[in-house]
């Protein structure tokens with residue numbers, strides 16, 4: 284007998300038929316003699332629909348009230364799944380985030396989990412109940428509902444698995460695992476049997492939506508082995524863990540992120556302290572900066588270009604325009620850009636990866652605006668309109684299409 288945590292995303296519970304399908308997967312696991320804790324997301328596009336509803340009434344609604352609204356999506360799915368399990372004749376109990384013991388900090392909209400007090404879950408398991416927990420939500424120190432940021436249910440599942448020392452943490456979704464690129468968009472994307480936490484963390488951070496990056500960070504920290512698999516096809520998925528037994532692939536995956544804005548400041552004074560003043564100001568306002576490029580000075584001036592998340596583009600421009608040093612200079616924000624990245628632990632020792640990637644982009648006739656590298660990834664910033672083509676060409680350069 285084992286303790287198994289199973290998480291089902293929005294598409295896996297999108298309608299009554301899918302909810303019944305999930306109920307069968309869960310009860311099959313329970314029937315084998317396991318204790319089962321299930322985390323579910325809101326059905327289908329519910330969270331997006333709730334955001335639209337809020338915008339109709341107040342586009343600048345407070346984040347507290349947004350969380351109050353968005354958390355309701357998961358409340359619907361836990362109740363429906365519990366009803367489906369009751370219908371199959373099994374004992375079940377659904378719990379909201381706070382009932383399941385999720386305490387978070389107070390950053391509404393992207394709260395971090397501080398602790399999971401699993402007493403209530405344990406009590407229900409003691410009564411032989413299958414426990415269904417609402418993902419994506421918790422309670423802060425003011426007893427207010429918080430949400431964990433988009434895709435946050437993955438993190439809820441990992442947090443439960445970590446705090447209860449679960450034997451298995453399965454993330455069920457609408458594809459059969461983690462692929463070398465988004466299998467819905469890239470022909471020839473291949474399913475990976477295994478991937479390391481570090482590679483998965485980079486892929487998730489750089490746009491592969493299949494796992495939320497905070498969930499991977501937490502899985503790594505608490506050494507929770509994850510299995511990503513399909514709720515629609517019963518087949519082995521992808522194992523995410525510390526070390527893989529697979530031979531090191533040069534490139535494990537190719538991904539794109541279109542949630543990027545590029546900001547350029549032209550002609551800043553070519554003197555010490557400029558970067559500190561600009562980025563210090565942005566950091567003070569909690570604006571995360573990604574790729575940074577500073578030109579070599581031309582006499583008295585130089586240019587600084589960097590990227591931020593789209594949502595922070597306009598705000599960053601405003602902040603910079605109010606900075607003495609920058610006042611009166613050209614500050615340009617371009618949101619029609621995308622970041623395309625290759626990720627793989629094997630590239631550390633293979634200098635040819637960068638040139639192979641750049642050659643593929645050249646063959647696709649795509650201009651590179653900026654480049655950033657780390658030991659296990661190379662990212663380029665390009666025109667948004669070229670993003671899909673870039674992923675396809677770069678993917679084909681590393682992972683040949685098997686027909």
Ligand code: ADP
Nearest residue numbers: 292293294456460461462464465467491492493
């Ligand atoms: P869920 O609702 O189950 O949380 P998501 O929509 O958040 O599911 O994530 C699953 C989707 O992630 C897939 O449908 C797929 O299109 C997308 N995806 C992007 N990159 C990858 C990748 N490298 N491997 C697998 N899926 C990916």
Ligand code: ASP
Nearest residue numbers: 324325330433434435436
């Ligand atoms: N329902 C939330 C969202 O759509 C959380 C999740 O799906 O993980 O982002």
Ligand code: MG
Nearest residue numbers: 292434492493
């Ligand atoms: Mg998701």
